């Protein structure tokens with residue numbers, strides 16, 4: 001299978017290219033790239049990848065086109081990809097708009113954990129796909145983590161808010177937590193290590209059993225210790241409401257892009 005990435009040196013395009021090569025899901029000779037700044041002598045340690053002249057030149061050379069440019073760059077992108085499977089990572093750009101490229105279009109919503117192979121990348125097919133196409137989508141996305149097919153395009157806007165936001169909200173929480181300790185005289189490094197223990201260590205404790213999160217919250221509440229006091233104050237201050245509001249605003253922003 002030959003794969004092409006448009007936006008190959010951007011945040012997500014680069015992560016996908018790196019992981020495809022690292023895992024051997026594509027040989028360097030079968031990877032065709034396009035960016036705005038032009039060919040590079042080295043792409044994640046490989047010099048035998050190909051660089052296309054333009055989007056349609058890329059599409060001509062591959063079976064699967066991954067579109068990883070910003071939504072605002074889509075209108076000027078002249079992509080003709082008849083008979084190709086086209087995976088768009090773009091937030092907001094609808095399947096109907098994408099279909100002008102002539103390919104079999106799939107909208108995918110990965111996240112920044114792609115670079116460590118931990119993206120969850122739900123996708124929705126805007127075109128009729130064969131079983132082989134579906135297997136190809138799953139195989140390509142396996143380079144950056146796990147994936148699931150969605151029932152409707154509307155859900156892509158929800159997925160753009162979550163999980164598309166990736167590390168954004170955990171990072172926001174870490175900043176607030178470390179700030180709390182720093183402002184109270186705790187050394188910088190200790191403050192960050194403490195935030196990491198809560199955000200990353202806590203997340204690892206829940207990994208693979210996230211549906212047990214309500215039980216975890218209940219366990220701390222029922223303990224009736226200091227964390228219970230903290231949880232109560234957080235809810236009084238609107239913690240869960242703030243998260244819901246953030247996800248609503250992000251979903252709305254994704255809808256408005258379309």
Ligand SMILES: NC(=O)C1=CN([C@@H]2O[C@H](COP(=O)(O)OP(=O)(O)OC[C@H]3O[C@@H](n4cnc5c(N)ncnc54)[C@H](O)[C@@H]3O)[C@@H](O)[C@H]2O)C=CC1
Pocket residue numbers: 006007008009010011012013034035036037067068069070071073077089090091109110111112164165166
């Ligand atoms: N960064 C993230 O966490 C997520 C991003 N996305 C979506 O993925 C897409 C890519 O996002 P990022 O990688 O973050 O953006 P980015 O800005 O890091 O990368 C986009 C790349 O596309 C290149 N580009 C723009 N126009 C081009 C053209 N005509 N030909 C070739 N290259 C071109 C840019 O130079 C840039 O390097 C966006 O549409 C975004 O909505 C989706 C989920 C998460």
Ligand SMILES: O=C(O)[C@@H]1CCC=N1
Pocket residue numbers: 091160161164165
């Ligand atoms: O913030 C953004 O627009 C990109 C798309 C979804 C997540 N990150």
